[in-house]
Amino acid sequence: MARGLPRTVVLLALLLICLYQPDPSHATQASSKTRKLQGASPIDALRERYLQLERRAWTIVNQIDAVDNQLEQDASHQRATIMRELVDIYLRFAETELTPEDAGDYRLLGRLAEWHLLEQNLLTVNKLFEVVYAFLREKAPRFAEQADVEATDYGRSGRDDLRLLTIDLAETILFDKRQPIQQQLEEIYNIMVRQALYYRASMAASSVLCSFGLSPQQMLYMLYESIAMTELKGYIMMQFSYALLKVQGKGNFTEESQARRNELQTRMSRAQQLMQSVMRQTSGEYWRCDPERGTHRENTTYVQFTRLLQGYIENEVDMNTDNTCRETCDHYQYGHEQHQCYKELYCSKQPKCAGRIYDCEYIDSDMWICPAAPGSQRRYEYIEYENGEIRGRKQHCPRGTSKVDSWWRWLFWHCSYCFCLCDDAGRHSDRYVSLRESVSNIQQNRVVTGLRFVKRNQMLHLIVQQGQLLPGGDIANDTLEWVVPKPFMHTDTGVRNGVDYHTLSYERRAIDLDDVHVHPGYVLTGVRFRTLGSHLNLEIRMTEMNFTAGTLIDPNQSIWIGSEDADR
Numbered sequence: 001m002a003r004g005l006p007r008t009v010v011l012l013a014l015l016l017i018c019l020y021q022p023d024p025s026h027a028t029q030a031s032s033k034t035r036k037l038q039g040a041s042p043i044d045a046l047r048e049r050y051l052q053l054e055r056r057a058w059t060i061v062n063q064i065d066a067v068d069n070q071l072e073q074d075a076s077h078q079r080a081t082i083m084r085e086l087v088d089i090y091l092r093f094a095e096t097e098l099t100p101e102d103a104g105d106y107r108l109l110g111r112l113a114e115w116h117l118l119e120q121n122l123l124t125v126n127k128l129f130e131v132v133y134a135f136l137r138e139k140a141p142r143f144a145e146q147a148d149v150e151a152t153d154y155g156r157s158g159r160d161d162l163r164l165l166t167i168d169l170a171e172t173i174l175f176d177k178r179q180p181i182q183q184q185l186e187e188i189y190n191i192m193v194r195q196a197l198y199y200r201a202s203m204a205a206s207s208v209l210c211s212f213g214l215s216p217q218q219m220l221y222m223l224y225e226s227i228a229m230t231e232l233k234g235y236i237m238m239q240f241s242y243a244l245l246k247v248q249g250k251g252n253f254t255e256e257s258q259a260r261r262n263e264l265q266t267r268m269s270r271a272q273q274l275m276q277s278v279m280r281q282t283s284g285e286y287w288r289c290d291p292e293r294g295t296h297r298e299n300t301t302y303v304q305f306t307r308l309l310q311g312y313i314e315n316e317v318d319m320n321t322d323n324t325c326r327e328t329c330d331h332y333q334y335g336h337e338q339h340q341c342y343k344e345l346y347c348s349k350q351p352k353c354a355g356r357i358y359d360c361e362y363i364d365s366d367m368w369i370c371p372a373a374p375g376s377q378r379r380y381e382y383i384e385y386e387n388g389e390i391r392g393r394k395q396h397c398p399r400g401t402s403k404v405d406s407w408w409r410w411l412f413w414h415c416s417y418c419f420c421l422c423d424d425a426g427r428h429s430d431r432y433v434s435l436r437e438s439v440s441n442i443q444q445n446r447v448v449t450g451l452r453f454v455k456r457n458q459m460l461h462l463i464v465q466q467g468q469l470l471p472g473g474d475i476a477n478d479t480l481e482w483v484v485p486k487p488f489m490h491t492d493t494g495v496r497n498g499v500d501y502h503t504l505s506y507e508r509r510a511i512d513l514d515d516v517h518v519h520p521g522y523v524l525t526g527v528r529f530r531t532l533g534s535h536l537n538l539e540i541r542m543t544e545m546n547f548t549a550g551t552l553i554d555p556n557q558s559i560w561i562g563s564e565d566a567d568r
């Protein structure tokens with residue numbers, strides 16, 4: 001049997017987090033080599049969009065400064081108008097850009113002892129955000145209504161109600177004694193960044209490599225997104241609260257608002273720096289766990305080569321041309337053949353090994369052999385030697401066992417039955433590996449998202465799963481599909497050994513276990529095997545991408561690469 005399958009293939013080196021660039025001119029100064037890597041992750045882009053909106057919100061809110069020396073009636077009408085616009089801006093942002101009930105994905109943190117330090121903070125922020133969202137949704141019509149009616153005594157008490165409610169909400173967010181949001185955010189930041197919990201999370205992700213169905217980098221990235229999202233929600237609530245209080249005439253709050261904004265920038269750029277350095281040390285490898293014991297299913301969880309090197313009982317008298325027994329089993333190590341069937345002994349009762357014979361050993365003189373059913377991949381069910389040793393699993397033998405005894409010739413030479421390996425590329429031996437490529441459709445912006453082996457017509461194919469690349473390294477998961485190989489037979493005309501396929505044999509059955517990595521800025525878009533000497537060796541195709549736009553750049557420039565130290 002070949003000794004294994006390519007151990008790791010790095011799928012998508014998509015997880016790039018780039019520093020938020022407040023000054024766009026920085027981006028254009030970057031060298032052309034890294035230029036294509038520029039781009040914000042979705043959460044960073046979202047924060048950018050929010051900050052733009054916030055500038056607009058504050059411009060509106062600051063109109064209140066001009067209101068103070070107006071008549072009371074005019075002033076309260078102005079207030080109502082500003083409130084309506086403010087509520088409208090925040091409600092629309094929440095509805096179109098945020099998922100209010102989404103409390104983030106903290107599966108990875110759940111595995112760390114430090115989780116309980118953070119859990120409460122994260123929950124508090126997310127819960128409170130749900131309250132704010134509900135407030136916006138429910139009260140927006142009333143704010144609109146109030147802005148519409150002329151300021152009269154009519155509806156005055158209702159207005160006061162809403163005013164008190166608004167102030168109460170803002171003060172809870174900002175000044176609650178037990179859990180002010182600012183302090184929650186500070187604590188989250190301290191634990192994740194100052195105490196470098198991201199590092200520990202990275203180690204935790206690596207130690208549970210196969211159980212989430214994600215690479216450690218992806219796990220870490222999801223964690224980052226969840227936390228950044230929670231922080232953004234907390235920040236939005238504080239800004240909204242300052243704005244509310246200011247409109248309600250409870251103070252100026254320009255400085256507080258600016259201070260929070262500065263804190264956000266500082267925290268985010270530190271967190272991003274840390275993430276980038278943690279990401280560099282975190283593996284992008286993706287593993288599927290083995291199935292539970294007893295749940296392996298052929299052609300579903302694995303495929304097998306069949307009858308490649310098969311146990312084979314043969315008497316030494318048949319393995320040389322002059323019918324002698326002068327050697328021992330150990331003599332027959334490499335590339336022998338069955339030359340005849342001496343006296344029609346056990347050799348006449350079993351299918352001949354029509355290929356080469358290797359690695360013979362002597363186990364015991366006499367034995368019982370239980371043959372396998374004719375359609376089976378096996379040759380024998382089991383062999384029981386007289387000394388008690390058993391090869392295979394002894395069970396009921398429906399076709400009956402044969403007694404097979406070695407013999408002495410003239411008391412000098414022992415004609416032993418040996419236990420050997422038979423390498424016979426007969427029609428029941430599935431031992432071919434396709435050398436044709438399996439690639440994603442780069443014209444349609446598809447990248448490789450998974451790999452598997454399938455067997456068709458005795459031929460093993462390594463095939464890719466493809467999916468559509470989206471901005472920020474996302475994949476449209478409803479586009480995922482396996483690229484079905486075009487099956488062919490090793491016997492088809494025009495199909496050549498060593499070009500279209502590789503034939504495994506005793507000498508040509510090694511598969512290299514190299515790591516092959518795509519270069520930074522590229523994504524995986526295809527795989528194929530080549531033969532390197534007698535080895536099978538993996539090559540990958542990579543295509544450059546525009547991370548921000550989520551597009552493959554010039555598909556014609558795709559590059560095939562193999563392992564740089566492929567001589568193992």
Ligand SMILES: *[C@@H]1O[C@H](CO)[C@@H](O)[C@H](O)[C@H]1NC(C)=O
Pocket residue numbers: 035036546547548549
């Ligand atoms: C990537 O795509 C964005 C958006 O389409 C574009 O502005 C940018 O110039 C592209 N970058 C490169 C290096 O092509």
Ligand SMILES: *[C@@H]1O[C@H](CO)[C@@H](O)[C@H](O)[C@H]1NC(C)=O
Pocket residue numbers: 065252253254255
């Ligand atoms: C609020 O504070 C800002 C900055 O300190 C100042 O420019 C502005 O005039 C203040 N507004 C009022 C109404 O005091």
Ligand SMILES: *[C@@H]1O[C@H](CO)[C@@H](O)[C@H](O)[C@H]1NC(C)=O
Pocket residue numbers: 297298299455456457458
């Ligand atoms: C797996 O597929 C091969 C053909 O490729 C077939 O001969 C074999 O019976 C299948 N095994 C199972 C368990 O279905």
Ligand SMILES: *[C@@H]1O[C@H](CO)[C@@H](O)[C@H](O)[C@H]1NC(C)=O
Pocket residue numbers: 477478480
């Ligand atoms: C795609 O992702 C969504 C949300 O994560 C999930 O509910 C859905 O099952 C996924 N679809 C596929 C085909 O994986």
Ligand SMILES: *[C@@H]1O[C@H](CO)[C@@H](O)[C@H](O)[C@H]1NC(C)=O
Pocket residue numbers: 554555556
């Ligand atoms: C890529 O190659 C194809 C055919 O080889 C050609 O038609 C197409 O114009 C090329 N595209 C680019 C972007 O060079």
